[in-house]
Amino acid sequence: MDTLISILGSCLPCFPDLSSPYVTIKNVKYRIIKLLGEGGFSYVYLVKSSVNDAQYAMKKIRCPFGSNDETYKNSIKEIKNYHRFLKFGTPYIIQSIEEIIISEVDGSKTVYILLPYFEKSLQDIINNLVMNDDKMPEEDILKIFIGICRGLKVMHNYKTTTSQSAQSVPNSIADDVHSSTSADEDGLLLPPQGPASDDEDEENGDAPPSIPTELSQLIPFAHRDIKPANVMISAEGLPVLVDLGSCSKARIKIRNRQQALTLQDFAQEHCTLPYRAPELLDVVKNSEVTEKTDIWSLGCLLYACCFGYSPFEKLELEQGANISLAISQGKYIMPKNNGGYSSELMDIINQCLKLNPDKRPTVDQLLETTIELSRNSDL
Template identity: 30%
Template sequence: MGSTLCICSRGVITIENKRYLFIQKLGEGGFSYVDLVEGVHDGRFYALKRILCHDREDRKEALHEVEMHRLFNHPNVLTLEAHCMMEKGPKWEAWLLLPFVRGGTLWNEVEALRDKNAFLSEDRIFYILHGICLGLKAIHDQGYAHRDLKPTNVLLGDDDQPLLMDLGSMNHARIEVNGTRQAMAVQDWAAQRCTISYRAPELFNVSSSCVIDDRTDIWSLGCVLYSMMFGEGPYDMIFQKGDSVALAVQNSISIPENNRYSQGLQSLLSSMMVVNHMERPHISTILNHLEVLHPNVDGQATTRI
């Protein structure tokens, strides 16, 4: 679980026998905070994610996220540098030390361009999408699914290299549901851990006899691609207006008419956004289609707009 962590008055912390200087806060979510710290031993910047743990179940979930990180050593999955558990009175905090990625998230880039009435070029979309797919394939090949893929969970590193992060919702890719009680348990879990506007249709109304697999991520991948193409996710506005996303995802998606992107890219998007998950392609098929549509996608250089 890592070595004892101490905080000194000058903003120095120690994790696994290495010291880090607190620089500034980067952001916060519902149950976690992210700080920028600098390694005293190497001068590198890191992102320190602090997860608030109110009880034993929270601690278990935080350690699950650590375990998921430890499964991967892949250029498109964010690396966990170190971690520890810190006791704070009756509560605990799980501290995850992660690389600091200056480019921010994919959503930061999409939003910044949208505010300037600009969009990602097709070359950039292919390149970023290819990297996301490689990261997903690494996860799926280990028998897991991400379950919360969205633009805010994709970091953009140097040269637009995408890195999948926030692995706390990951679980086994294949879930066999037998019975109403299990179906409700899966549905309740998804409601808590899978962002509603990127959640696959099969997770809204879970059948009492079904198999859910890694193709929940393919639906979410389609939503991410849509956001790169059109500046927002296909169901973001529906959620913001308070309308039913659960109802909206049961209908075939309508792709806005545009001359900005090729028919091949639009067809790729349509192939991901299939309501019946058994008819969706697996990640290997998506990668094959990507590489046929854009043969040099892996080695191309990208230029930010």
């Protein structure tokens, strides 16, 4: 029987190795309790520490081709994202606790990332409300939305210097971080065009050469997959942005059709369709995609908090509309009498869902507007 279990464990990556239901990180054993979710080559388990019986989420990523594996490069980028925003001390963005990379005898690699465990997501709350034909109070919606905006503000206003490296990543994986990532390690791997690389453009922006490189520069990052399922609720009731695997430099210059197709493929794989911005559905050359994609997703999320579904999911459910077409046309409907919510809240949704990204508010403007609405609601 033990032989059969070992064979199953090695042949089926989603099947836990029941003969060794522990993962050891820095001399601490974590017992696997159950599988929480899976996707592609990654699996998330609920685990319990042998030291204090605390529960955590353990993400396991299998990389069959080792350091040359695209999955491996993405996992290193994800680890860097968990540490990137650490210095801000924000409770609204998830941070990893520990990581370990194991080199297997067959040349493959396995990445383990220990994360906080949250019992429920914003999607769980919305699903429960829909099942009970109930709705979320506007006060609660505003509280959650303000927290999400605060987390996203850290990403969109991220500043770095040209000399910054992966020093925030633990020494145990620093070598892997340096050796496994490309020149565009923090962004998307778009085919280069012209004498200057995309990375140089993104790092230096429009700053004149005379500006000292040690000065901080604004290098916005975008989450790219804002949706209720990627917002967990902490024990303190705060919304926490999770799943930073899609997080990358926000501003991407599209110079040719090849780059446009590369970004479209990325969006199709990483950006959930009902929450995906229209500029990611049909990327055009000679354009720039920015952090405003997250603002569109925020509008969809806010709508879902109010009415149970993304505006384009709701249109599909009620009218059989094609989601992609509805998004590209910016077509959605508000329920009669705004579903009982204030016109000011509906206006925030409408502002986020502008087809032209330049007409959408910044996250700072959204935060200011929402806080003001929340204050007025309390009066």
